[in-house]
Amino acid sequence: MTAPLTSERIVSSFHEACLAELEALKPGNVHRIANGHNMSVGDFEKSAAAAAPAIGAPDLSVGERIEAAVEATREAVGQNTNLGIVLLAAPLAQAALDPSGHSLEDRLKEVLGSLTIEDACAAYRAIRLAEPGGLGQAPYHDVAAEPGSPCMKRCRRRRPGDRIAWNYTHGFVDIFKLGLKWLDGGTKRWGPVAWVTTYVYLGFLAHIPDTLIERKFGGAAASEVRDEARPIEAGLSHCHDPQDMAGPLTAFDASLKERGLNPGTSADLTVATLFAAALQGR
Structure with missing residues (x-):
C-alpha cells in the first residue's frame, strides 16, 4: 500500500529523473559527455524545468497534463525534446496523486483504464505540436485527425511499432x-x-x-x-x-x-x- 504523493514531490521527482538521465553515457543519445542530433544537454535541462510543473500539477487530467507539458517545452526550447518522456510520465504522475492506497503499478493500470476521449484529444494536440520525427501517417487513429474514441487505451492499434503506445496498452510493463x-x-x-x-x-x-x-x-x-x-x-x-x-x-x-x-x-x-x-x- 502506498500513500499519494504531493504535487511538489512529483514535480521534483520528474525534474530530478530528467536531469539524472542526462548524466549517464547513453550511446546514440544526448548526454553530459556528448551532445548530438542538433540538440544539447542545455535543451533538455530547459525542457525538464519547463515540463515539470505540468507533470506534477494536482488538478489536471492525463491529457491536459501531456498538452500543458508539451506546450511549456515548446515555448522553452522551440523543438521536441521530451514528447515520449511526457507521454510516459503523465499517467505515472496521475497514479502517484491517486489517494486509493494501492501500489503505484496498480494505480497506474487504473489510470490507463479510465482514459477518456478528452484525454486523447489533448494528447493528439500535443503530438501535433511536438512534431515528432518519423511519425508519418497511421491507418487507424492518425494524430492528424481528431480521435473518434478514447484511443489512448487502444493506441497500439494506431501504430503497432510505437513502444510507448504499446506500454499504454500493457500497463507500462517495460517500466515495472x-x-x-x-x-x-x-x-x-x-x-x-x-x-x-x-x-x-x-x-x-x-x-x-x-x-x-x-x-x-x-x-x-x-x-x-x-x-x-x-x-x-x-x-x-x-x-x-x-x-x-x-x-x-x-x-x-x-x-x-x-x-x-x-x-x-x-x-x-x-x-x-x-x-x-x-x-x-x-
Whole structure:
C-alpha cells in the first residue's frame, strides 16, 4: 500500500529523473559527455524545468497534463525534446496523486483504464505540436485527425511499432518488470546513479528494438542497433568496475551519432523508470 504523493514531490521527482538521465553515457543519445542530433544537454535541462510543473500539477487530467507539458517545452526550447518522456510520465504522475492506497503499478493500470476521449484529444494536440520525427501517417487513429474514441487505451492499434503506445496498452510493463529490475540490480552492484542509468538504458536498447529508430529508418536498422548493443550490455553487466566499459560505450555512442541513429525511445523509457523509482521512494 502506498500513500499519494504531493504535487511538489512529483514535480521534483520528474525534474530530478530528467536531469539524472542526462548524466549517464547513453550511446546514440544526448548526454553530459556528448551532445548530438542538433540538440544539447542545455535543451533538455530547459525542457525538464519547463515540463515539470505540468507533470506534477494536482488538478489536471492525463491529457491536459501531456498538452500543458508539451506546450511549456515548446515555448522553452522551440523543438521536441521530451514528447515520449511526457507521454510516459503523465499517467505515472496521475497514479502517484491517486489517494486509493494501492501500489503505484496498480494505480497506474487504473489510470490507463479510465482514459477518456478528452484525454486523447489533448494528447493528439500535443503530438501535433511536438512534431515528432518519423511519425508519418497511421491507418487507424492518425494524430492528424481528431480521435473518434478514447484511443489512448487502444493506441497500439494506431501504430503497432510505437513502444510507448504499446506500454499504454500493457500497463507500462517495460517500466515495472524490466526497467526497475535493471535499476535495482545496477544499484546493488555499483551504486553511482549515472552508471546504473546507463545500465537501464542499455537494457532497453539491447532487448527491445528502438521504435524511434524504427519509425525513421525502418525495422532492420532498429534490429541492427539492438544487436550491436547486446555485447556492450553484456560486458557492462559482467564487469566489476563499469568504468572499464567507458571505451566501448563511447565508441558505440560515436558510431550511432555518425549514422544519425538516436535511440530516443530507449531514453524515454529510462527516464520513466527513474521517475517511477522516485515515486516509489527508491
